Amino acid sequence: MIRAVILDWAGTVVDFGSRAPMAAFQEAFRRLGVEISIDDARGPMGMAKRDHIRLVGSAPHTNAAWKARHGHDFGEADIDAIFEVFEPLNVAAVEKPEHSSLIAGANASLDWCAGRGIRIGSTTGYTRPIMQRLAPLAAKQGFAPEVMVCAGDLAAGRPAPLQMWWAMATMGIWPASEVVKFDDTPPGIGEARNAGAWAVGFALSGNIAGLSEAEMAQASEDQKAEMRERATVQLIEAGAHLVVDSIADLPMAIADIEARMAEGESP
Known part of the structure; x- marks a missing residue:
């Protein structure tokens, strides 16, 4: 779906x-x-x-x-x-x-998408010169999306929907109601909602929590719960349909959204 x-x-x-x-x-x-x-x-x-x-x-x-x-x-x-x-x-x-490594669970989630025939695109707030250095490092680890739309490629950046629309047009994917955007920031969530797509936020792996992987591993469950709640509030306020911890939870998030779709819900 x-x-x-x-x-x-x-x-x-x-x-x-x-x-x-x-x-x-x-x-x-x-x-x-x-x-x-x-x-x-x-x-x-x-x-x-x-x-x-x-x-x-x-x-x-x-x-x-x-x-x-x-x-x-x-x-x-x-x-x-x-x-x-x-x-x-x-x-x-x-x-x-430490800044180019894939987040834990990314490869498994990407493989899960491939097994389901779900196609992968990307947008970013980074400029193309930055991505020209980062994208090859990610590709060596298994992340090579079909399309990469960078800040500055189009007339307006997030939360405008232009990067999302360009990605979908390049991939030949429509309607937007059959696309999910995953992001860790409110502008990225806004981009998805303005494009008419589903939006899922990541609470612990991203900018709002702001900890390194090692620092997060040392955090107590109470500290993680506090960070999760703070991020969830901000991402839901930005329009997220669902907030999970990280990309490791992508399959669960898509299953949740597809269940909503089966009940007639749309973004």
Whole structure:
């Protein structure tokens, strides 16, 4: 009943905790004289990186710091300056094994989809230069989606539906009601809903929890439950039909959605 899944990348298939961009964002702002926190950097995660920089820089406290340092409000020229520093830093970050490794359960879920004849596409908030480094590393581990639509490929990024529509058009898959998008961020969930597809969020492997795989393994069950609840609230508010822990739960999520479809529910 589900014909295709569209997967996000960081925090969904690779880079447990979606940690690669964090230090790059912080360092890019630092090099231009303004300190931002991890929470600042994580806030708009999932959006195209230029849009992400715009939101971080225009936040009242960041803008105030920028104005104190540079004598003017954070603007479009400043986005260009930050992005010029950020992108090479993010390219270097995604090449590290801890940021390019597939999340546990990814291969088994991909094999399950293949066995069901479910096709695999992808969209990402990363730019194409970043993905030109990351995609070959993922392919060596078994993740090579039919299509990869990057931030900047189209006129608008997430939560606009254009990347989803382009992926589905390239794959020749329709209607959107037979497609599931898996993502760890609210903008990625919004992308799916705006495209008319099912949306499933990942609570523990992604940006909202933000822990590395090793850190998550050391967390207590109570800590995991708290992180799961916090992520679930945000992802459901963004429009997710279902929230599970990670890509290891993909088969269970699709079974849940297909049961809803059998009852006449649509996205």
